[in-house]
Amino acid sequence: MVDETDLPHGTGQVAVAPPVPQDFSDAYRREMPLLTRFVMKHGASPQEAADAAQEAFAAAYPQWSGIRFPARWLRTVAARAYFRARLREDLPGELPERRDHSLPTDIQLGEQEREVYEALAQLPSRQRQVMAWFYDHYTPAEIAEELGITQEAVRQNLHRARATLKARLSRRGGSDDRA
Template sequence: MRKQTRSTTTTRDVQDEFSALQESMTANEYAVCYEQERLPLVRFLIYRGAAPQDAFDAAQHAFVEAWRRWEHIHNPRTWLRTVAIRAVAKANQPTVPLNEQYDLADSAPLDSQVSEETLDLVAALRQLPPLQREIMVWKMDGFTPSEIAKELGISAEAARQGLHRARENLKKMLFPRERGGS
């Protein structure tokens, strides 16, 4: 009888150690994800049109929700962006025009210093039609047209076409040809 008890106790000890190891690995994976994705997520939301503070708040909300559901999340990058997009929408804040009201350099979501080119890009992105802007922002964040299509509920061809149109529109906005010849 004691042999069975020892064997059972040993098995429980191993199971407890394994559970503790799994929890530790989960916490480490989450911490790595947080470090790698926090600022890119904020940048993604700003490029979509969110005000910097709203972007920070929505990113924080997404990471809190991710911690609660971490074991069930299969693709953290996509999941975080989807939850953060919903958080911005839920905040019911209108898109804020890029002006002196928000100094992107002071809020530092785009690394330590924001260049004039980045400000121009954000302004141009905000002028794109909503679907083109959405597709371009996902692409800028490293997603393929197939992944974008899946997340937006459109066909891969529609994503590629939207990406092409967004690039063409951005090119026209950011690099206008001088009038009166070449």
């Protein structure tokens, strides 16, 4: 049975939602866990990261066919969503920050990976941003373009972050072969 609200006015035809593009569905399955981890590298809890990743995919859906570099676009939008949410949480008069550290069902962290996320969370914001992009295999030139900073600034932040991570992780007995 067709609800009259589903009918375009004057056409007598049923309005049908456009099908989800196959590449969008594939990208969602492939990128959602990676995108969630990317946002976690910015200091988000697993749930905050999953929310930001979901928001990025929701924003991408209506314009999917026009997005030239989807993985990069999603990372930019998800990081911005996370930072906007953090800004809202930090406003005076808001509810205290909720830190739910339960993991979404498709994100499982090993002990070493958990230590890396904890060490990343202690870095200054810009170093965390640069490392998040770097860990997702972006070049200093691509990172500079996305963050609106120079390649030299990217390299300096990478150098400082690696040194800090190496020191922190070696004190804990962990190792990070990308740091």
